[in-house]
Amino acid sequence: MCVICGDDQHDPAVSRRDFLKSGSVAALSPWLLGAALAADPPAPGAAPPPNAIPPAEALKRLTEGNARYAANTPNQRDFSSGRAARALSQFPIAAILSCADSRVAPELTFDQGPGELFVVRVAGNVVSPDLLASLEYGVQFLGAPLVLVLGHSGCGAVDAAIKVLKTKAVLPGHLPELIAAIKPAVIVAEKTQSGSLLDNAIAENVRRQVARLKASPPVVQKYYTEKKIDIVGGVYDIATGKITLV
Numbered sequence: 001m002c003v004i005c006g007d008d009q010h011d012p013a014v015s016r017r018d019f020l021k022s023g024s025v026a027a028l029s030p031w032l033l034g035a036a037l038a039a040d041p042p043a044p045g046a047a048p049p050p051n052a053i054p055p056a057e058a059l060k061r062l063t064e065g066n067a068r069y070a071a072n073t074p075n076q077r078d079f080s081s082g083r084a085a086r087a088l089s090q091f092p093i094a095a096i097l098s099c100a101d102s103r104v105a106p107e108l109t110f111d112q113g114p115g116e117l118f119v120v121r122v123a124g125n126v127v128s129p130d131l132l133a134s135l136e137y138g139v140q141f142l143g144a145p146l147v148l149v150l151g152h153s154g155c156g157a158v159d160a161a162i163k164v165l166k167t168k169a170v171l172p173g174h175l176p177e178l179i180a181a182i183k184p185a186v187i188v189a190e191k192t193q194s195g196s197l198l199d200n201a202i203a204e205n206v207r208r209q210v211a212r213l214k215a216s217p218p219v220v221q222k223y224y225t226e227k228k229i230d231i232v233g234g235v236y237d238i239a240t241g242k243i244t245l246v
């Protein structure tokens with residue numbers, strides 16, 4: 001049974017019990033566990049998947065794409081071409097952990113088309129168990145060679161964390177839990193002498209989430225340690241459209 005979708009047709013050889021056995025995850029082929037959403041198993045001797053590129057090459061494509069976006073010279077795209085192929089498989093070149101801010105649009109920002117970015121989003125671009133699981137899926141089963149944490153200028157979530165710390169503001173709903181994950185970055189940024197507290201906290205928050213991902217076992221840490229992926233952070237400037245790596 002496929003452990004992702006529960007469909008008996010996907011992989012009768014891999015049971016949920018087997019999946020839960022210690023160490024079984026590392027032994028599974030991406031083609032088995034991700035059968036419902038990833039590509040079909042490659043035939044013997046077949047060409048590697050199109051996203052089997054070095055992490056540095058993936059970052060270069062994103063950097064060049066952002067330069068095109070910032071210059072307002074994005075590539076021309078035919079969104080209908082390739083739809084049939086995309087219905088069968090996906091080969092993202094990067095997994096992006098982005099803030100949910102409506103002014104940050106990763107595919108546009110990096111000038112990438114459908115199927116090229118595996119994007120997870122949450123206000124404040126912080127790592128949570130669900131988002132980490134999604135990134136694990138993107139890395140191990142979709143083969144994304146790069147993880148990029150994307151913060152941005154004027155982030156309302158980081159600004160809220162600053163206000164909570166400075167004024168003891170009380171936020172409604174589930175916001176306190178989210179803001180608590182950002183507070184450590186603000187506390188570090190408060191010790192920085194130059195620049196604005198908000199800008200420094202935004203950058204520090206990105207760096208902290210990058211560090212957290214690098215130390216997140218069992219999947220992301222392993223892939224990073226084995227240099228199968230790289231994990232980097234960037235801050236998107238809403239006013240200019242440019243991303244600066246931090």
Ligand SMILES: [Zn+2]
Pocket residue numbers: 099100101123124125152154155156157158
């Ligand atoms: Zn934000």
